[in-house]
Amino acid sequence: MSKQQEDYVKQITKQNEDFSQWYTDVIRKADLVDYAPVKGFMVIKPYGYALWENMQRELDKMLKASGHKNAYFPLFIPEYLLQKEAEHVEGFAPEVAWVTIGGTEELTERIAVRPTSEAIVCSMYSKWIKSYRDLPILYNQWCNVVRWEKSTRPFLRTSEFLWQEGHTAHATEEEAQEETLKILDIYRDFAENVLAIPMLTGEKSEKEKFAGAKMTYSMEAMMLDGKALQAGTSHNLGQHFAKVFDIQYLDRDGELKYVWTTSWGVSTRLIGGIIMVHGDDRGLVLPPRVAPCQVVIVPIAQHKEGVLEKAGEIYENLSERFRMELDDRDTYSVGWKFNEWELKGVPLRLEIGPRDIQNNQVVAVRRDTGEKTVIEMEGLDKKIGALLEEIQKGIFQKALEFRDKNIRTANNMEEFVSIIESQKGFIKAMWCEDAECETKIKEKTGATTRCIPFEQDKTGDRCVVCNRPAERVAYFAKAY
């Protein structure tokens, strides 16, 4: 490695020195994001936004394939609507941005900039739903929401973020529950197979559930520093919102009944997850299925005859099938280019120089493993397709192994504290589901309940805190 190359990489703090600084270095140097003039807000730059567009496209396809339709509800929610559901307003009031002036007039009632849209959606559903024939309603929207946060980090927690929020209404409790779980499974499928992030799925505790929900389910991922990221939630809202917003339908039996509703969302927060699950000391490592650029071609000795022509030819052939860049800048060294594309997490680099041309081959270098493969020109596109798939699977497998290695069992409080103090990762422990025990753990260790997993692989029958009988095992971790 040349001096120049070393310097370039050195500018990123090492993960094991200061993970938080590493994160900040990477998002800035990879040009994903910048800080906006209002504290807590971010600008998503083209490279970050292209990543989001690819994520959106894939998830949108999955949501549409499962019968959901996109719509758009207004940004502004009058205060009286937000106040209808008591828990909901209590949960969101501290983080609402309020509009009090419209043009030149003081408003008689202040208006919330949506922190989430249950209130406005339900107010419309009560207009639209009349009969069982109108059910189910399965709507989703892609939009921005505002939550006035005290402490923020780009992608992970910002005062404005982009997301999708689904809102559905059903005739029966069973259907609503089925929908809630179906969506969680779509999210898990999306996270694992598109973003290559392994997920633990399960129930949220009473304390951690969504404000106004009967039950919240979530998927939780482990970051490389061992902390948890709540990556997506799906809420069964029971009839809480239906009753306060008066959403009733005339059933087949001639009776008026309240509907059952759900809501669910994932956001640009997932970008933070991608960074902190796959990244390394050289920068981003992006999953091929969503990488803005899947393959970059770097010509070697590009001033030599025929090199740029050949590189251009390969680019033309492959760019029909893959998202490509051809880096033919003559103001940067090859080493600099390698580093820059590695920093940007491009899954595959193709090198083509005079000798490769002679041998009718290219050299492919994987971002995730650094592995070099010489590939014959014949059938190049198929081989590249296969390599990208290998990378997609490889980074998932690596993340899965890391996560599983860093889940540890605690049988009592002493063990719990000792693990938290000496190790990174999640703790699996039996829990009596009493909020008091949850609070004790948080106060003592900073860890919170992440979820009570669907897959109940019990580690005992007594609560890790109070030693009373416990029915279920839960995951605990410090979280973003």
Next chain:
Amino acid sequence: MSKQQEDYVKQITKQNEDFSQWYTDVIRKADLVDYAPVKGFMVIKPYGYALWENMQRELDKMLKASGHKNAYFPLFIPEYLLQKEAEHVEGFAPEVAWVTIGGTEELTERIAVRPTSEAIVCSMYSKWIKSYRDLPILYNQWCNVVRWEKSTRPFLRTSEFLWQEGHTAHATEEEAQEETLKILDIYRDFAENVLAIPMLTGEKSEKEKFAGAKMTYSMEAMMLDGKALQAGTSHNLGQHFAKVFDIQYLDRDGELKYVWTTSWGVSTRLIGGIIMVHGDDRGLVLPPRVAPCQVVIVPIAQHKEGVLEKAGEIYENLSERFRMELDDRDTYSVGWKFNEWELKGVPLRLEIGPRDIQNNQVVAVRRDTGEKTVIEMEGLDKKIGALLEEIQKGIFQKALEFRDKNIRTANNMEEFVSIIESQKGFIKAMWCEDAECETKIKEKTGATTRCIPFEQDKTGDRCVVCNRPAERVAYFAKAY
């Protein structure tokens, strides 16, 4: 037509009875939109949103193909930024919604909910642009904006709307001007070839230009009531914003220079244009290229053996290539279905009944002309593709003829007033470009200057108002 069918259609006010009521009837009955709880805001329902998604996808492709990249800038703009450009703030201040409370704290400085993003984008550009190597910057964003409007109509003028806004920065005045015109041409191409709406393009008058712009160009369409819709604008901002936001770059010659910026946008307003250019007394007529459903299959005598099977088979075969619906509801009559899909503007209806199956054919009915064609099953997809293209061209041609027929020349004020009073449409007239004459026309007739067209087909050499020498011809009309 059965009694039931007649009733269904009768519920739409006729265009020539009350165009404005016809518009309201159509958008509500076709289920495009609903009114939101805050006055002036709308909910875009799935059918309307699917139309917008198709429009977005097509325009986004064109903008990316011409080198533009998507990004996302924050919704909130601090007041001091908005105030930097004097004309800009003056133009937008009366319609800004202001956030004054964040969570539980009163803000020390109020924050604007973006009415447009020049201020926030330019504040970032001044950070990002250092050298001529950073130029041009060609960014676009798809987002929502808020303008506190007094009088609103769904799609045409609402307090919140969805749009794309492009913001570019260039090294030279020439490049900025080239970009401004290139974008206007992309807009025209999109409007004419995707939405099938003929456009007049040209310069806006000094009075009608964007607040803060050096020059605004627009495209203007004629609605079926003869009124104009400003359908898209592209602004050359000169160095107005560069100077107040201090966007300077180090040029090749070692000198610090201000950049030249542009901005441009089209919005959900275009949906209003589609409705009012193509619609008729039976409802919407949607251009095939953006119609959420391009082809609907309505089985005839669907209880008879083999009909639903055959209809399903055709649906399966065609839905790979076209956006399709198969209307196999057994609770509605065939006549009702015909009316409903006509109301929704689906370009092509396929009827398939027992006799058609026997004859190995389907009956295709065009929404735009009502024309019926019997099509053999063999090569059905190609024939349908061709029919949809014919419809796309046909509705453009029809709109073009209507528009051209309704542009009239006025040589003096008397003629001007008489045309306005007796006819609908645009007036073409020589104008001295003095704002006073513009105001006089507006006061006397309600018409405004729409644009000074690029294609100068002069009708004289004296101003239609003051009779002083006039260099250029302009279009005048009442406008939305």
